[in-house]
Amino acid sequence: MTNSVAEIAENEALFVIGSNTTENHPIIALRMKEAVANGAQLIVADPRRIPLVKFATLWLRHRPGTDAVLLNAIMNAILAEGLEDKDFIANRTEGYDEFVKSLETFTPEYGQEITGVSAEDIRKAARIFASAKNAGLYYAMGITQHVMGTNNVHAVGNLAMLTGNVGKRAAGVNPLRGQNNVQGACDMGGLPNVYPGYQKVDDPAVKAKFEQAWGKPLSAKIGLPATEMTGAMLSGHLKGLYVFGENPALSDPNTSHSVKAFENLEFLVVQDIFMTETAKLADVVLPGVSFAEKEGTFTSSERRVQRVRKAINSPGNAQLDLDIIDQISKRIEGQGNLSEKPDPAAIFAEVAALWPALAGVSYARLEKESLQWPCPTADHPGTEFLFSENFSREGGKALFTSVPFVASKELPDKEYPYVLTTGRELFHYHTGTQTRRSSGLNAVAPEAFVEVNPVDAEGMGLVDGQKLTVSSRRGSISLKARVSDIVPPQVVFIPFHYSEAAANLLTSDAMDPICKIMEAKVCAVKLELQ
Amino acid sequence: MINLTIDDKQIEVAEGATVLEAARKLNIDIPTLCHDPRLKPYGACRLCIVEIGGMAKPVTSCTTPATNGMVVKTNTAKLYRLRKTTVELLLSDHPNDCMTCIGTGDCKLQELAYAYGIRENRFQGAMRDHNRVDVNPFITREQNKCVMCGLCVRVCEEVQGVGAIGYAERGFEAKVIPPFGHDLKCEFCGQCVSVCPTGALSGRLWSGKPRMAGVKFTDTTCTYCGCGCNITLRSTGDQVIRIDSKPDSHNRGWLCVKGRFGFEFINSADRLTTPLIRRQKGGEFEQATWDEAYDYVAKRLSEIKDKHGADALGGLCSARCTNEENYLFQKMFRARIGTNNVDHCARY
Amino acid sequence: MNDGIVVNVCMGTGGIAAGGDMVMQEFIKEFETAGVKNATVKEKCRLHKVGCRGFCARDVLVDITVDGQVSTYQYIQPEMVKRLVQEHVLGAKPITEWLVGDDYHVFHDNQTKRVLADLGKIDPESIEEYLGVDGYKAAEKTLTTMKPEEVIQVVKDSGLRGRGGGGFPTGVKWSFCAANKADQRYIICNADEGDPGAFMDRSVVEGNPHAVIEGMIIGAYAIGASVGYVYIRAEYPLAVDRLRLALKHAEERGFLGKKLFGTDFSLKIKVKLGAGAFVCGEETALIASIEGERGMPRAKPPFPANKGLWGKPTIINNVETFANIPQIMNKGAAWYASIGSEKSKGTKVIALTGKIKNTGLIEIPMGMPLKDIIFKVGGGIEGNKLFKAVQTGGPSGGCIPQQFIDLPVDYEGLASVGSMMGSGGMVVLDETDCMVNISKFFLQFTQSESCGKCVPCRIGTKRLLEILTRITEGEGKEGDIELLQQLAEDVRDSSLCGLGMSAPNPVISTIKYFRHEYEAHIKHKKCPAKVCNKLLTFFIREDMCVGCGMCAKACSVNAISGEKKQPHKINNSMCIQCGSCFDACKFSAVLKE
Structure with a gap:
């Protein structure tokens, strides 16, 4: 997030697209509701009637996979009415003229044709968003998990730049992070192309810095992203995999494909707290510990670094994850014995020394407060919103990126006439390893379901609660129907928490060519009564 | 000013x-x-x-x-008298079963009764009797303990924007209920439980668990989504028994149903407690010591690296785990194994 | 209007309940029959329905005016209409035995009618008739010739105070509201009359709705409100219908809507129905109710004049206050202030009920002594019993004993003896009323109408009621009077809204003036007024009992025995003092001591 959660309440306008915030980020959603109570105008763009729609001034029910077109059409309307922020564009951006040209064809009428949202509503959204003094954009996987996910993100950024809503308070481009420490995992270099602090592995100066710090020669070759690892495993290029605290066998799109890949490995290590679907495929399973049993830090969506503290002892012979990684790391080089214990505070200090944005953060400070990076010095209060002076590009200016219309990879056809979109529900989390082991949550949300619009249900003689087989070109699952106008006709929704009816057996592993994200939000399926 | x-x-x-x-x-x-x-x-x-x-x-x-x-x-003396009468009136319509009440130790009414030294009550009289059965796995209501402060109704409306509960009846019989007594449109965020000043609303999960004595409080960060809510774990021994959040946190003490009530996995019997090694493809897992497991993993990884090069190995670190762990994990792959094949599920 | 023959039929709720509708139908039928034979009837006779004139006990009241000579008939039933038409309308000969008596004139002659002046004279469903009595002249004059601040000044100068109970100077309240910077202001007419036995506002809305609307137009102009609401209880269907009709007529004439009287001022008035909660008469609860919330009061300050409906500056006045406004604007502040007492100007409409001969709706100049109201207008105590006290200000007012019979009835006068004006209810009590029981009765009402929001009102009134109940049931304890006093004061001093603050008034005032009755109940287990059954012994006078057996039939515990046609006996060891035998006996043979 370029901006902070608390600032949301100060927004005059909010544009939430591809985020079912109340169910996936409930506490961030509270701030959105607060903003609405304070008089803000809320635009929600979502094919589903998500709970936030109840609070919205304007709901744009666009077709799945048409986000970029919708955003482009809104920007076209902003330009047509002269509502763009000319000062901001002139002083803080580049590439504007070319960008304006790219928008020419995206008239609201064209937008209506592609997205299904009326031209009038597109113009209305343009006026609401562009006329607000402070307007924030909020998105999540509904924007990114597409073959054109990168485009979508660019389109969101373009809209913020066009209206001067980035680099100031109560505005910004705000991706909402789906997991507690996605931000931190990225920050720490858990990405194939960067070291901690987004320092590029293929930059020789950076490489030299880390080689010196770590005392080892390092590879300048960008690694494989997770989504490409599957292919590398199947092709035999990747032979050994160490999975730490993840469950890709259930969370990967087209999971049967992934499972085959895992089975093709020579060696699979899984470090987890439960015997997950992935762990079952492993050669070695290492029992780690839960967050309640360890010391450390998490970094939230708003770049807030916070302490995790040990409350209880871990069960049985489970070991601290840090110890496990440390031991294996050392034993690869023939060192290490069980009495050595890495110190989280010292490790954090090591990162802080390597990444200027974290230089001012220490365990000592985190004992008393939480800090949002960048926090370059020990007396720096942390940063609520980014880019107030400069953008993180050479020259300090933000770049408009033209976004063409790209259709989803797999569109409905005669054989698979429905669009399947996936996501989470309020009561469960991700692959359910935690929430499905919580009695209350499992009691209120015990089983998988597929949402089907009443019109479609009537057409096929389906009643609420009836069992259906949902199939795609990749797999087939059986689950109960929930007849509901939450989904529009011709679109069905399945939450992906349930291993017994795993939505990701159906989803497509078509990939965004740039960021390698998979298209979990759109694929074609058919429904059959049982 | x-x-x-x-x-x-x-x-x-x-x-x-x-x-x-x-x-x-x-x-x-x-x-x-x-x-x-x-x-x-x-x-x-x-x-x-x-x-x-x-x-x-x-x-x-x-x-x-x-x-x-x-x-x-x-x-002033007058204010003292009025406040004392108010507390006395509240207690006159309260079960006063603090010994067995879940709210004990964390109850504002109890504190007030203590502060005003109310042992005898001048206003003993009829008490409300709201017999009710709740069918939900999270929240227990004991309406006879309700002081009608309205905090639950207000938090549900003002903060959560749900409005699942409201007032019904008048006079002495006034009470807080869902619309028409049964249409409960609740998200089970438990915000109401967190603001209830007495034992009228409580978490079913911590019913019968230690209340205050011997309970350890640990401030930490929620492990679910990216909101980064501050939470306080209450534990006794090695059991996590309850989760709260402090009002002065950046999430203002508000949590969602998962953050507040979804903690049982921590003490789940399904937890893995010992390293497991499958020495042959298609074979069974065998229990191992840590030394065995560490050495086996290190050996196998090294073998692959030696045979096929470092890039034949990959690691998925975790958006669920700590910064320190992720840092050490990627450092292991980069510095010890020598590949940049490190990623995590940011994209899922 | 005074040419020809005019027949007015009282068609307020009281009139209709007594058969006004059917009387009206009979007149129409008889006129048609007569009209066929006599052309003059068709041309000269006007029949119309009018609102309540206050003396509902005598309904159906019918005025027949022939050549300016008004004759008023009482207790008219449909079957009597034929003769009225034949003899009086056609024959010009009044039927003297059906005419009202002197008491009717005494009742009216001692009143000063301003707000009620046109009630009983004009047809409330006809805007023409309201226009015929200078209706909407004041609004026109105000909007076209005066600045808002001038209007406020006139209202201030008139000394008009809120007639809903608080008695806050209306002009001052308006000026507070007008002083707020706001993009939107609201004006609300509180017609949620909730006091048991009160029907002032209902009668005014039923009898002259346009006067209320005109008052609201003037008020809205003064404070700059473009939207108004009339919050009226749904239990007043006739008032609601007539109000809606009047609003429709006013809109059709351009008195409401956009650009009134050619000015830039616009006003839309909406009707909002209340569901009959007493507390919704409290202005912040009323606002909550209009906003769609449960009718629960909100803390003041901020006052509605600063932050009211939807958070905007809002003026709430009651029906009677608004009904006064057109006259003030027409005739001037000095005229208005020419009657009344020093600090309370003008008149007050009062619902006079209880143990009094002439019960009904009256209007008196502020400051009229209590005794004039009770003994002149009211005609004295029913059944020639002794006057004991009068409860003013509704269920949360106070009881004023005989010793203050000379008290001037105005805001200050009533407050000085621990009671209040309230909306103008007056319940007269005589020697057969037990003051502890009266106090209990009012507490029962306020307790069950408490919204339950604040502790002192929700629980405090309950405990007051419990203590009063045990006293009336002979379970009173030493110290109960002091406990009642302390709790009553605490509830009064710490409750959130007017309901709780005033609910203890009956307790406080009855203890103050009738402490001996409380003591009799508690110490001697006696009810001096012989009302509290639990403290009484029931027995049958043998010389009066005819042995009809009705008492034995009524007794639910079989405590009465006796042979047919022989005097019966009550077995006091079985008697539960329910009083059923007392009520059942037609020969006054059951006595209680």
Whole structure:
């Protein structure tokens, strides 16, 4: 997030697209509701009637996979009415003229044709968003998990730049992070192309810095992203995999494909707290510990670094994850014995020394407060919103990126006439390893379901609660129907928490060519009564 | 800015501040039951009454805006009498079963009864009897303990935007219920439980678990989504028994159903407790010691690296785990194994 | 209007209940029959329905005016209409035995009618008739020739105070509201009359709705409100219908809507129905109710004049206050202030009920002594019993004993003896009323109408009621009077809204003036007024009992025995003092001591 959660309440306008915030980020959603109570105008763009729609001034029910077109059409309307922020564009951006040209064809009428949202509503959204003094954009996987996910993100950024809503308070481009420490995992270099602090592995100066710090020669070759690892495993290029605290066998799109890949490995290590679907495929399973049993830090969506503290002892012979990684790391080089214990505070200090944005953060400070990076010095209060002076590009200016219309990879056809979109529900989390082991949550949300619009249900003689087989070109699952106008006709929704009816057996592993994200939000399926 | 005098002390507050806020700034303790600074002032419990020069009757400090030159008394004999009567009235319609009440130790009414030394009650009389059965796995209601402070109703409406509960009936029988008594449209966020000043609303999960004595409180960060809510784990021995959040946290003490009630996995019997090794493809897992497991993993990884090169190995670190762990994990792959094949599920 | 023959039929709720509708139908039928034979009837006779004139006990009241000579008939039933038409309308000969008596004139002659002046004279469903009595002249004059601040000044100068109970100077309240900077202001007419036995506002809305609307137009102009609401209880269907009709007529004439009287001022008035909660008469609860919330009061300050409906500056006045406004604007502040007492100007409409001969709706100049109201207008105590006290201000007012019979009835006068004006209810009590029981009765009402929001009102009134109940049931304890006093004071001093603050008034005032009755109940287990059954012994006078057996039939515990046609006996060891035998006996043979 370029901006902070608390600032949301100060927004005059909010544009939430591809985020079912109340169910996936409930506490961030509270701030959105607060903003609405304070008089803000809320635009929600979502094919589903998500709970936030109840609070919205304007709901744009666009077709799945048409986000970029919708955003482009809104920007076209902003330009047509002269509502763009000319000062901001002139002083803080580049590439504007070319960008304006790219928008020419995206008239609201064209937008209506592609997205299904009326031209009038597109113009209305343009006026609401562009006329607000402070307007924030909020998105999540509904924007990114597409073959054109990168485009979508660019389109969101373009809209913020066009209206001067980035680099100031109560505005910004705000991706909402789906997991507690996605931000931190990225920050720490858990990405194939960067070291901690987004320092590029293929930059020789950076490489030299880390080689010196770590005392080892390092590879300048960008690694494989997770989504490409599957292919590398199947092709035999990747032979050994160490999975730490993840469950890709259930969370990967087209999971049967992934499972085959895992089975093709020579060696699979899984470090987890439960015997997950992935762990079952492993050669070695290492029992780690839960967050309640360890010391450390998490970094939230708003770049807030916070302490995790040990409350209880871990069960049985489970070991601290840090110890496990440390031991294996050392034993690869023939060192290490069980009495050595890495110190989280010292490790954090090591990162802080390597990444200027974290230089001012220490365990000592985190004992008393939480800090949002960048926090370059020990007396720096942390940063609520980014880019107030400069953008993180050479020259300090933000770049408009033209976004063409790209259709989803797999569109409905005669054989698979429905669009399947996936996501989470309020009561469960991700692959359910935690929430499905919580009695209350499992009691209120015990089983998988597929949402089907009443019109479609009537057409096929389906009643609420009836069992259906949902199939795609990749797999087939059986689950109960929930007849509901939450989904529009011709679109069905399945939450992906349930291993017994795993939505990701159906989803497509078509990939965004740039960021390698998979298209979990759109694929074609058919429904059959049982 | 506004200047006023409270109990002979001068204080300056911002325009729009209430008398209660001004008094709290002076660290003057005024009892409250229905007040929560995160919600709109309500003025129902009448405990925060103060006397203000020029006003005929005591007024509630939580609802009265401070004005320039105001002279406020917070602790006169008259106010003491009125507050004591209010507490006595509340207790006269309260089960007073503190020994077995889940709220004990964390109950504002109990504190007030103690502070005002109420042993005998002048107003003993009829008590409400709301017999009810709740069918939900999270929240227990004991309506006979409800003091009608309205915090639950207000938090549900003002903060959560759900409005699952409201008031019904009048007079002595007034109560808080879902619309028509049964249409519960609840998200089970438990915000209501967190603001309830008595044992009227409580978490089913911590029913019968230790209340205060012997309970350890650990401040930490929620492990679910990216909101990064501050939570406090309550534990006894190695059992996590309850999760709360402090009102002064950046999430203002609000949590969602998962954060507040989804903690049983921690003490799940399904937890892995010992390393497992499958020495042959298609074979069974065997239990191992840590030394065995570490050495086996290191050996196998090294073998692959030696045979096929470092890039034949990959690692998926975790968006669920700590920064330190992720750092060490990627460092292991980069510095010890020598590949940049490190990623995590940011894209899922 | 005074040419020809005019027949007015009282068609207020009281009139209709007594058969006004059917009387009206009979007149129409008889006129048609007569009209066929006699052309003059068709041309000269006007029949119309009018609102309540206050003396509902005598309904159906019918005025027949022939050549300016008004004759008023009482207790008219449909079957009597034929003769009225034949003899009086056609024959010009009044039927003297059906005419009202002197008491009717005494009742009216001692009143000063301003707000009620046109009630009983004009047809409330006809805007023409309201226009015929200078209706909407005041609004026109105000909007076209005066500045808002001038209007406020006139209202201030008139000394008009809120007639809903508080008695706050109306002009001052308006000026507070007008002084707020706001993009939107609201004006609300409180027609949620909730006091048991009160029907002032209902009668005014039923009898002259346009006067209320005109008052609201003037008020809205003065404070700059473009939207108004009339919050009226749904239990007043006739008032609601007539109000809606009047609003429709006013809109059709351009008195409401956009650009009134050619000015830039616009006003839309909406009707909002209340569901009959007493507390919704409290202005902040009323606002909550209009906003769609449960009718629960909000803490003041901020006052509605600063932050009211939807958070905007809002003026709430009651029906009677608004009904006064057009006259003030027409005739001037000085005229208005020419009657009344020093601090309370003008008149007050009062619902006079209880143990009094002439019960009904009256209007008196402020400051009229209590005794004039009771003994002149009211005609004295029913059944020639002794006057004991009068409860003013509704269920949360106070009881004023005989010793203050000379008290001037105005805001200050009533407050000085621990009671209040309230909306103008007056319940007269005589020697057969037990003051503890009266106090209990009012507490029952306020307790069950408490919204339950604040502790002192929700639980405090309950405990007061419990203590009063045990006293009336002979379970009173030493110290109960002091406990009642302390709790009553605490509830009064710490409740959130007017309901709780005033609910203890009956307790406080009856203890103050009738402490001996409380003591009799508690110490001697006696009810001096012989009302509290639990403290009484029931027995049958043998010389009066005819042995009809009705008492034995009524007794639910079989405590009465006796042979047919022989005097019966009550077995006091079985008797539960329910009083059923007392009520059942037609020969006054059951006595209680």
